[in-house]
Every structure is written in C-alpha cells, then in structure tokens.
Amino acid sequence: MNARSAPRRVVALSGGVGGARFAYGLSRALEPGALTVIVNTGDDFTHWGLPICPDLDTVMYTLAELSDDERGWGLKDETFHALEGVRRYGGEAWFMLGDRDLATHLQRAQALAAGDSLTQVTDTLCRALGVPARVLPMADEPCRTMIDTERDGTLPFQQWFVGRRAEPKVQKVWLDGDPPASAAVVQALAGADLVIIGPSNPYVSIDPILSRPGVRDALRGPVVVAVSPIVGGRAVKGPLAEMIPALGGEPASAAAIARHYGSLLAGIVVEHGDEPPIRGVSVLACDSIMKNREDRVRLARDCLAFADGLLARRANS
Numbered sequence: 001m002n003a004r005s006a007p008r009r010v011v012a013l014s015g016g017v018g019g020a021r022f023a024y025g026l027s028r029a030l031e032p033g034a035l036t037v038i039v040n041t042g043d044d045f046t047h048w049g050l051p052i053c054p055d056l057d058t059v060m061y062t063l064a065e066l067s068d069d070e071r072g073w074g075l076k077d078e079t080f081h082a083l084e085g086v087r088r089y090g091g092e093a094w095f096m097l098g099d100r101d102l103a104t105h106l107q108r109a110q111a112l113a114a115g116d117s118l119t120q121v122t123d124t125l126c127r128a129l130g131v132p133a134r135v136l137p138m139a140d141e142p143c144r145t146m147i148d149t150e151r152d153g154t155l156p157f158q159q160w161f162v163g164r165r166a167e168p169k170v171q172k173v174w175l176d177g178d179p180p181a182s183a184a185v186v187q188a189l190a191g192a193d194l195v196i197i198g199p200s201n202p203y204v205s206i207d208p209i210l211s212r213p214g215v216r217d218a219l220r221g222p223v224v225v226a227v228s229p230i231v232g233g234r235a236v237k238g239p240l241a242e243m244i245p246a247l248g249g250e251p252a253s254a255a256a257i258a259r260h261y262g263s264l265l266a267g268i269v270v271e272h273g274d275e276p277p278i279r280g281v282s283v284l285a286c287d288s289i290m291k292n293r294e295d296r297v298r299l300a301r302d303c304l305a306f307a308d309g310l311l312a313r314r315a316n317s
Contacts, residue, residue, distance in 0.1 A: 010304075011192040011222070012037045015205025016055045017072040017237055018229055019198030020062035021290050025300030026196070027063055027133045035133040036188040037063075040200070041118070042138075042145035042175060042208035043157045047095055048086070050105040051112060054158070055205065056122055056137055057104060064129040069293075072237065074098050094163045119182050136188060138209045141179035145204050148172040157204060166239040170246050173203045181212035189218035194307050199229035199288070201240045202260050203247055216264075223266045223310050227303060228254040231271040231289060254278065266310050269303050282310060 010030060012023045014037050023037045037059055044053045054073070061067040061075055068076040078098035087093035097105070104125060111121040117140040126135050145157040149168035152160075160166060189195065200206055210216060230252050235241040241252040250256050254274040258265065258281055267282040275285045284306040290296045 008034050009191055009193045010035050011188050011195045012198055013195065013200075013206055013209050014038070014055070014059055014198045015040045015200030016043075016058045017062075018290075019055075019200035019205065020059040020067070021296050022196075022198040022227060022300065023059060023133065024062050024293065025290070025296030025298070026304075028297045029300040029304060032132065036192075037133055037135050038138055038185050038188065038209055039135060040138055040205045040208050042143055042204065043161070044142070044144070045156060045158050047092070047158075048097070050102075050109050052095070052097075052105055052158075053108070053118075053122075053137070056135065057101070059135055060104075060122070060126055060129060060131055063131045063133055063135070064126075066129065075100050095158065117182070119184050134188070136182065136184050138181060138185060138212055138215075139179040140182050141177065143175050143177040143179050143208060143212070145208060146174050146176050147204075148174070161204075161239075170239075170243055173207070173243075173247065175208060175211065179212070181209075181214045181218075185212070186214050186218050189215065190221065192222040193311060194304075195219060195222045195224045196303060196307070197224065197226040197261065197265075199227040199236060201229060201235075201238055201243070202257060203240075203243055210264075219264060223307060223314060224261075224264050225267040225269065225303060225307050225310065226257065226261055226265055227288065227299070228257045228268060228270045228274065230254050230257055231274065236289065266314075267306060269299075269306060282306075 012026055014023050026035050039059050040055045066075055068074050080098055082099050108121050118137045119140055122135055122137055147155050147160040148171045151168045197206055229236055233252050244252040244256050248256055254270040255278045258268045258278050265281050269284045271288045272285045275283045286302045
C-alpha cells in the first residue's frame, strides 16, 4: 500500500525511542498532515530548575531528523560542557543534558512561565524544528510515573530508569496526578480513522496515556493496532522483558503484549515467529526490528497496509 491509499487520519501513541522511531516511519509513509503523535509525559520531571520532557523531546528530535540514532536519545553531534561544569561544582550530573538540548528546556521553561500550556509550547518547538507531524503531550498538567521497587522503595521514573539504571526490581507502577487528556488529544482521537500504539513499554509509556480520563472513551471509534515491543521474548530496548513477569505474571512475549491491551485492539503487529499463541485479535507477522530509517518506513507501511485491511473489513461488516 502506498501513502495515498493509507488511512488519512492516523494517531500514534508513543513513548520514547521505539515509539519515536516508528512515528518517524509513519510520518514518511503518510501524506503530509495525516499524522498526529500523542506522547507520554509521565516521565517528565524538573532538573536544574527546568521542565524536562524526555519522551516529547525524543519524538520531536527524531521526527525532525536531529536525534542521535546511535545513542537513541538527545541531539546528534551534541556537546556536554554545561554538564561537565555542573559536575565540577558538585551538582546533579546523573541525567545527561546536552548543551544544545538545554535550549529546548530553557525555551519550554520560559513559555510555561509566561502562561502557555505544554501543548502550545510543544507546537511552537515542533514548528521551529520543521517537525512533519502534529505532536501532542498526553496532558497539560503533571502526571508523574512512580516506581515501587523491592530494594529502594518508591522512586520517580527517571531516578529509577536513569539514576538507578532500572536495576531495582519493580513491584508496582503508579501515577502521581490524574489530569484529563488535553482537549487537543481528545479531538485528535475523536477524528482518527486509525490509532497505532507504537512499540513502546506498555506499563510506563502507553498506560499513562490510556489512563487519562477521556482517552479510552475516545478510542471506541477508530481501529486500534499495536506494534509489539517484544521480539522473541526479549525487549527491543529497555527493561520491559523483566517488567512483564513482575507486573503481568507471565513470561515476556508478543502474546503478553496483546493480552495487556486486550479488547482495545483490533490487531497487533509482531515479529515473524511470535504470532503463536496469540488469539482473539488479528495478527500481522513481519520484520519488525528497525535497524535504520529505511526499516522504520518499511514497518510503517506494513502496519498501514494491515490496518487498511482491518478498516475495510469493518466498513463491510
């Protein structure tokens, strides 16, 4: 299926690296203006007195082709002189903020202090970088992901994930704050033909979006498809393979991802060989690993073709 025959109103739900890379593929496979990306803000936090939005920034930089593909986060050709200065002064240096990345956080802080919403700020930043899709934070007010661990008690997500390298075993994931989805998010979902859940961690990247008041109701209309972040029992990136047994009570698998999202899904996209024993939902098995930008576009086109079939089946039923 080419871009012209793809669903024209597509919403992607995304966390950080994996979701951002898949959103990049969608942005190149779809016609201009067809894609909206709703991004998790549960891992946002304040650092050096600045509002940091890691997933929003990863999506924004990736779509603008400014991200460091080797690291998976931050800007390419970045320098870290400010970080080294903070470290010399004895300040907090556990979170890697680059020199050019700081400009994003400074501009965001200034705009929020002037009264702009996070949705407005994100739109301004994306326009400045030439991002070829609409990018929306899941909510305009704080909703922070917290991790209960066996060893170190309760930790904010970034302290657990970056500060402790996701090593303390997870007992529970919960959210501090319960703001509604922004009006822009609800509107985008209500107008969508297709919603694709990117290959992001369901517990800490996608569930915060789905749990926003108003989101699940808005998902009753469009066809919803997920891309599995588990390949051959392993996470493509991050600690998900260890989190599924701890939180879901079963081994990590694409089937576990399908069960986690349950009746929300009309279909799921998995790696070749991962389709059994998935039941009760349409399955597309394909080459799902994105090693380069060409792979991102190929996977996006495969997903859109699969979703187009589901949309046609619904229209004819």
